[in-house]
Amino acid sequence: MTKAFSNGKYAIVGAGLMGRLLAVALAKRGAQVELFEKGGSDAANAAARIAAAMLAPLAESAITEDNVVRMGVHSLPRWKQLIDELAKPVYFQQDGTLILWHRQDASDAERFASHLERNCDRNQALSKPIHLDSQSLAEIEPGVADRFTQGLYLPNEGQLDNRQLLEALLVEFTLMKVPCHWNQSIDPEQLRNSEHGFDWVIDCRGLGAKDSWKQLGDTSKDLRGVRGEVIRLYAPEVKLRRPTRLIHPRYPIYIAPKEDDVYVVGATEIESEDLSPMSVRSAMELLSAVYTVHSGFAEARILEMATQCRPTLKDNLPEIFVDQKSNQADLMMINGLYRHGFMISPAILDCALEVLSSGSSSTAIELGLEVTGSTHQELSACA
Incomplete structure (x- = not known):
């Protein structure tokens, strides 16, 4: 070539x-x-x-098409190759994704897990989710063990900066x-x-x-724009090891830990090309949700609230x-x-x-x- x-x-x-x-x-x-x-x-x-840059084909399989999932599976090892060829280092992590939920959302979590398992049956390249009890959750992500007693671990997924x-x-x-x-x-x-x-x-x-x-x-x-909003936090009291997603009926969120105690938090997806600053409602919901995951976020410093529109076809x-x-x-x-x-x-x-x-x-x-x-x-x- x-x-x-x-x-x-x-x-x-x-x-x-x-x-x-x-x-x-x-x-x-x-x-x-x-x-x-x-x-x-x-x-x-x-x-x-303005992105979290999570590389999570299994997690995304719950809401996207099979061909996008196949593209994600293809891309994971390629990212490692591409980054290794660069002269300047880039933070890259492939320690999986953690899925959490509060007790009242257990039925939603059960449906989510069943969906992922069906997707794994259709695509053998995906690694099946691992169900975590309180002990295994404490071992894999001790920072959330005091607030959650179960979770899902999605192996091999990753993220970059x-x-x-x-x-x-x-x-x-x-x-x-x-x-x-x-x-x-x-x-x-x-x-x-x-x-x-x-x-x-x-x-x-x-x-x-x-x-x-x-x-x-x-x-x-x-083409149309789909608005997304993210918050970047400096949270030295929080020590999450991998991208974490919270299942919630109103405001599901993701938390992507980067280097130097920086966390990228997001969730919103709005059919709009509005590039104005983040709304009070979005900010309150994101920050409230992230605090329920880890109490250390209460003393986090807000580095940035940002919005952007993603280019999307019909x-x-x-x-x-x-x-x-x-x-x-x-x-x-x-x-x-x-x-x-x-x-x-x-x-x-x-x-x-x-x-x-x-x-x-x-x-x-x-x-x-x-x-x-x-x-x-x-x-x-x-x-």
């Missing part, structure tokens, strides 16, 4: 998670890459910056001398003109590509679209990663590289990732 890229020239528009991953992957394979981003190098406006990853990918641009055009808003169609000399233009703009997807003329490809599934025309650079559009960006992005990356290399992707077929195109028969076969 490396040989296929060595003489290619690629423009990537959008320097969020997918844009950065693709730029680094292509540059490492010998391609000439240029990156265009309407914001700055800090990714301040990227959805990837999203902000460290974005910074590490930025370092790779410098090391590999990738030209980066920061604070430059540009329509990918402009870069397809032959005067620029690109072989491929890759659109990774997330919600910024809303008009481009709408112009495809298929309402199922219309079916909540990711898609790669390819447009190839004569006398123009080929166009690839990648979008719709929804709330699963970090969980599935290595799978999307691998499929995109195969399409760029050969015009089709056996990995996409295997994982159920939709790849559509306007001209090539091979691309139609991937859909």
Whole structure:
């Protein structure tokens, strides 16, 4: 595959998670890459910056499609490989996910556990959840043993530090001398003109590509934003070892422990493209819920309350679209990663590289990732 890229020239528009991953992957394979981003190098406006970056295909299987779960399973070992290749360290952990619930929510937890077990029966790549009694819970996560007497442990799931990853990918641009055009808003169609000399233009703009997807003329490809809200806390009195999720009928939450006693807490998912600050209600519910998990959060310091909108297609599934025309650079559009960006992005990356290399992707077929195109028969076969 490396040989296929060595003489290619690629423009990537959008320097969020997918844009950065693709730029680094292509540059490492010998391609000439240029990156265009309407914001700055800090990714301040990227959805990837406001995320918990949990890699939890079994936990997410309760609320998402089987193909997304398969992409998550594929991506877990790939994340370790990708991070190991970076010059700057990135926090990565694969110590599983802990599921907790209060006594009054036991029936919801039982249904949740049964759902996960059925999903494991359908997908042998998933590790079955382990039921924890008070003793085994105290052994695996002693910090919550005084408030909970049972739980579920999901082996092999993981997480990474999203902000460290974005910074590490930025370092790779410098090391590999990738030209980066920061604070430059540009329509990918402009870069397809032959005067620029690109072989491929890759659109990774997330919600910024809303008009481009709408112009495809298929309402199922219309992008929308789904608002998410997270709180970052500094809580030195709390010593959670792994991402923890609380089952609750009104405000289920996740708590993702990062390095240096920092915790990312979130849950909300709102059908809105509103980017205004977090509401009082959301803040109160998140903070109240997190306190019920561990009393040490009472003295935590609020580092940040942040909101962002995740780019989402009508079916909540990711898609790669390819447009190839004569006398123009080929166009690839990648979008719709929804709330699963970090969980599935290595799978999307691998499929995109195969399409760029050969015009089709056996990995996409295997994982159920939709790849559509306007001209090539091979691309139609991937859909």
